[in-house]
Amino acid sequence: MTKILTKNEAASFLGSHDNYLILTHKRPDGDTLGSAAALTSALRRYGKTANMFFNKDITPKYLPFVQQFLASEDFDFSECTVISVDIADTGLFPAGAPDDVILAIDHHPSNSRFAQNLLLEDSRSACGEIVLDVINLLCGGVNKEEATLLYIALSTDTGCFVYANTDSHSFRTAGELYDAGAETAKVNRIFFRSMSKARLTLEGLVYSSLLSYAENRINIAVITKEMIEKSGATQNDMDDLASLPGKVEGNLVSAMIKENDQGFSKVSLRSNGAVNVSSICAMFGGGGHVMAAGCEMDMPPFQAAETLRKILEDSIKWTE
Amino acid sequence: MTKILTKNEAASFLGSHDNYLILTHKRPDGDTLGSAAALTSALRRYGKTANMFFNKDITPKYLPFVQQFLASEDFDFSECTVISVDIADTGLFPAGAPDDVILAIDHHPSNSRFAQNLLLEDSRSACGEIVLDVINLLCGGVNKEEATLLYIALSTDTGCFVYANTDSHSFRTAGELYDAGAETAKVNRIFFRSMSKARLTLEGLVYSSLLSYAENRINIAVITKEMIEKSGATQNDMDDLASLPGKVEGNLVSAMIKENDQGFSKVSLRSNGAVNVSSICAMFGGGGHVMAAGCEMDMPPFQAAETLRKILEDSIKWTE
Numbered sequence: 001m002t003k004i005l006t007k008n009e010a011a012s013f014l015g016s017h018d019n020y021l022i023l024t025h026k027r028p029d030g031d032t033l034g035s036a037a038a039l040t041s042a043l044r045r046y047g048k049t050a051n052m053f054f055n056k057d058i059t060p061k062y063l064p065f066v067q068q069f070l071a072s073e074d075f076d077f078s079e080c081t082v083i084s085v086d087i088a089d090t091g092l093f094p095a096g097a098p099d100d101v102i103l104a105i106d107h108h109p110s111n112s113r114f115a116q117n118l119l120l121e122d123s124r125s126a127c128g129e130i131v132l133d134v135i136n137l138l139c140g141g142v143n144k145e146e147a148t149l150l151y152i153a154l155s156t157d158t159g160c161f162v163y164a165n166t167d168s169h170s171f172r173t174a175g176e177l178y179d180a181g182a183e184t185a186k187v188n189r190i191f192f193r194s195m196s197k198a199r200l201t202l203e204g205l206v207y208s209s210l211l212s213y214a215e216n217r218i219n220i221a222v223i224t225k226e227m228i229e230k231s232g233a234t235q236n237d238m239d240d241l242a243s244l245p246g247k248v249e250g251n252l253v254s255a256m257i258k259e260n261d262q263g264f265s266k267v268s269l270r271s272n273g274a275v276n277v278s279s280i281c282a283m284f285g286g287g288g289h290v291m292a293a294g295c296e297m298d299m300p301p302f303q304a305a306e307t308l309r310k311i312l313e314d315s316i317k318w319t320e
Numbered sequence: 321m322t323k324i325l326t327k328n329e330a331a332s333f334l335g336s337h338d339n340y341l342i343l344t345h346k347r348p349d350g351d352t353l354g355s356a357a358a359l360t361s362a363l364r365r366y367g368k369t370a371n372m373f374f375n376k377d378i379t380p381k382y383l384p385f386v387q388q389f390l391a392s393e394d395f396d397f398s399e400c401t402v403i404s405v406d407i408a409d410t411g412l413f414p415a416g417a418p419d420d421v422i423l424a425i426d427h428h429p430s431n432s433r434f435a436q437n438l439l440l441e442d443s444r445s446a447c448g449e450i451v452l453d454v455i456n457l458l459c460g461g462v463n464k465e466e467a468t469l470l471y472i473a474l475s476t477d478t479g480c481f482v483y484a485n486t487d488s489h490s491f492r493t494a495g496e497l498y499d500a501g502a503e504t505a506k507v508n509r510i511f512f513r514s515m516s517k518a519r520l521t522l523e524g525l526v527y528s529s530l531l532s533y534a535e536n537r538i539n540i541a542v543i544t545k546e547m548i549e550k551s552g553a554t555q556n557d558m559d560d561l562a563s564l565p566g567k568v569e570g571n572l573v574s575a576m577i578k579e580n581d582q583g584f585s586k587v588s589l590r591s592n593g594a595v596n597v598s599s600i601c602a603m604f605g606g607g608g609h610v611m612a613a614g615c616e617m618d619m620p621p622f623q624a625a626e627t628l629r630k631i632l633e634d635s636i637k638w639t640e
Contacts, residue, residue, distance in 0.1 A: 160481060160482050162480050168495045168498040184486065194567055194569045195569060196569050197536050197568050200527045201530070204523070204526065204528030207524025208551075210517070248516075249515060
């Protein structure tokens with residue numbers, strides 16, 4: 001039975017235990033990493049022993065910011081007080097992580113109540129906003145480094161304040177972190193104003209070969225193995241590709257089709273809500289949500305594009 | 321002799337005159353248009369007659385937001401109280417505008433004191449932040465529409481809070497505008513999350529053909545007439561192209577070379593500050609600033625690229 005904590009209760013819990021292990025989620029993003037590193041730093045400042053769980057999937061952009069807070073790969077966490085940040089369910093735990101979480105701090109409405117204690121604020125755009133409040137209660141404020149880490153959490157989870165989850169609290173928190181010394185310009189440069197040459201080349205190949213139909217309301221991108229090879233892209237360059245074709249002005253529904261090793265198609269559909277892409281993906285044994293879903297299609301990518309074109313043209317007829 | 325006003329003095333000036341014409345600058349951007357339209361709206365709410373000068377260069381993305389505040393093209397402004405917003409100098413006045421400005425509201429440190437009265441806050445990232453304060457003083461608050469217009473001003477002048485001019489005040493102002501009802505998600509979708517198909521195609525052609533040297537510290541983009549034709553881009557799709565090649569991770573100095581009608585090269589150089597691109601452009605009869613400069617080169621674009629490559633390779637030797 002999970003006990004729901006207030007922020008004050010969570011802060012006092014943290015002040016009265018010790019030997020913390022902070023878990024980040026599988027395929028860690030800026031919110032889970034920034035939140036975990038800032039909390040680890042604050043707990044150490046408060047006089048506690050604290051480490052982040054060694055998550056082997058941390059990408060090179062994040063590593064320099066969090067490295068000093070990471071436990072070693074062979075760290076013995078059997079006696080630790082385990083805290084999770086930004087993790088909605090045990091299925092999102094990284095490989096090898098302990099699952100006896102004493103306190104979960106999260107902002108996902110879908111949090112599955114896996115922890116003994118839970119601090120959940122599901123109206124926050126980033127878990128980092130909640131962690132900031134907890135650190136303020138525990139330590140009376142964040143230091144410059146924690147402010148930068150929490151700015152990473154907030155800015156990456158809002159796409160630098162551009163996603164629809166950005167609200168007044170996100171903006172005001174960013175102001176507070178700026179005043180606390182967050183290196184916002186540096187973070188923005190690294191995460192939002194630059195890309196690896198390979199990623200930029202790959203995006204270029206995608207944008208210049210987009211297939212647009214129905215007066216640009218349907219947009220389909222194809223990424224072939226040849227395009228990946230030509231761009232030099234590696235796994236670290238492949239995040240968030242699904243959103244690219246939807247950038248076309250007037251888009252209602254978009255598809256990203258990536259050729260897999262067998263020459264078949266891995267498909268991600270995105271919709272503005274007018275079309276239910278989950279039901280389209282279900283036709284091919286996939287699934288997801290109304291506005292974002294995925295499936296695999298046992299055909300080469302351009303054949304999949306032509307198949308999807310017809311289905312999507314039918315689907316938008318209902319939106320008119 | 322220009323008289324410097326405080327915000328209170330500017331608000332009381334606006335309250336005690338009437339029949340306002342609000343000027344926006346040449347090639348109007350979101351800050352000048354959002355500031356002018358919000359101020360026009362607030363003055364009308366206060367009971368004044370107010371119109372924005374008919375600026376014929378307003379692009380289609382902005383027009384729906386400001387149209388109802390625009391004077392007609394043949395508007396007789398001979399008796400108007402002329403206010404300028406976000407205009408640093410008379411050289412930036414739109415064609416046909418009156419130049420007897422009674423009050424200038426601006427955030428440019430370079431403001432040339434052309435107006436009888438000046439409200440200048442040169443530490444603000446957008447003029448819209450100053451206009452918000454003035455409207456708050458004049459009307460006790462902004463309405464939902466003015467909040468959206470000022471959010472357009474602020475978000476476009478900070479690249480949606482990603483440019484280095486973004487500070488605590490920018491974030492807190494965004495929070496205030498959100499709370500006042502600004503349609504932030506709609507503005508973000510239109511200005512930052514979507515692009516015309518032609519622009520996206522053109523960016524794709526640029527990204528997939530970037531010339532990178534010296535371990536990606538030098539990046540040169542070429543836009544030929546053929547690429548423009550292939551993309552279908554028009555003049556409205558050509559803003560801010562100069563910043564594209566500098567997006568490569570590790571970039572120090574970048575060049576955008578655009579083929580002109582004669583088949584020669586229009587060049588924009590950008591630097592992170594380590595290289596003075598103004599002095600490089602001066603070699604070809606151009607000029608500008610240390611971090612942003614331009615010139616024309618009487619040679620075809622790929623020959624210009626090769627010429628610049630050698631000069632830029634020499635220039636970065638001094639940065640090591």
